[in-house]
Amino acid sequence: MKPRAPADPGRWLFVVAAEIEARALWRGLFGQDAPALQPWRLMGPVGGPGVVMCGVGKANAAGATARFADGHSAVVSIGICGALPGPTAPSICDVVVADRCVWADEGVLTPEGFVDCERLGFPLGPYERGAVPVSGDLSDLIAARLTGLPVVRGGVATVSTCSGTDALAADIAARTGAIAEGMEGAAAAHVALMMDIARAEVRVVSNTTGDRGKQRWEMKAALARLEEAAQRLRAP
Numbered sequence: 001m002k003p004r005a006p007a008d009p010g011r012w013l014f015v016v017a018a019e020i021e022a023r024a025l026w027r028g029l030f031g032q033d034a035p036a037l038q039p040w041r042l043m044g045p046v047g048g049p050g051v052v053m054c055g056v057g058k059a060n061a062a063g064a065t066a067r068f069a070d071g072h073s074a075v076v077s078i079g080i081c082g083a084l085p086g087p088t089a090p091s092i093c094d095v096v097v098a099d100r101c102v103w104a105d106e107g108v109l110t111p112e113g114f115v116d117c118e119r120l121g122f123p124l125g126p127y128e129r130g131a132v133p134v135s136g137d138l139s140d141l142i143a144a145r146l147t148g149l150p151v152v153r154g155g156v157a158t159v160s161t162c163s164g165t166d167a168l169a170a171d172i173a174a175r176t177g178a179i180a181e182g183m184e185g186a187a188a189a190h191v192a193l194m195m196d197i198a199r200a201e202v203r204v205v206s207n208t209t210g211d212r213g214k215q216r217w218e219m220k221a222a223l224a225r226l227e228e229a230a231q232r233l234r235a236p
Contacts, residue, residue: 028230061184081203154179158186
């Protein structure tokens with residue numbers, strides 16, 4: 001059976017990494033506390049959106065998305081993120097709707113700098129410079145539903161090593177052009193692209209990046225904002 005159009009949130013698959021994120025998402029989507037959450041288990045009401053708590057990192061995100069995406073009209077990677085430095089850096093509790101999901105670590109580090117897989121002759125997929133394209137119509141729809149919240153659009157870098165030094169944060173921002181970093185988005189989006197399913201990434205900024213001891217964190221407020229965003233994304 002062909003899934004309903006991506007405009008119907010009732011057939012979206014929300015891929016979320018950690019339990020604290022999953023509980024905030026669940027409260028927003030369904031207006032109640034989550035039941036017992038288990039990794040890699042498809043959850044959600046019949047006729048409503050699906051939620052899978054994949055676990056942290058690229059492998060978890062890719063595997064869980066591939067296992068459960070079939071039959072859904074869209075894959076939405078959602079959770080919290082860190083703001084990367086730069087003139088367009090988002091603020092704490094901003095909602096980032098990705099305009100691309102960028103693999104930030106795949107390549108080789110040389111004395112002359114980082115060389116991505118495409119330049120090495122091993123492209124990661126049918127896209128350029130490791131930037132997985134999101135579905136524009138879906139991302140626009142999500143941004144419209146989030147009207148009234150502080151929404152920013154920009155690239156989100158997917159990393160395995162988060163930026164706990166100023167040097168690494170600046171390097172990731174410069175190389176990818178991203179405004180925020182997470183650990184799952186490009187993996188989920190890549191799988192959805194290869195399965196010909198609409199895809200998007202939505203992140204709430206919970207912290208700054210850079211030298212770990214100087215970072216600013218507002219986890220409680222970011223999770224509350226994630227719940228608020230999920231309320232606006234629930235099926236009408």
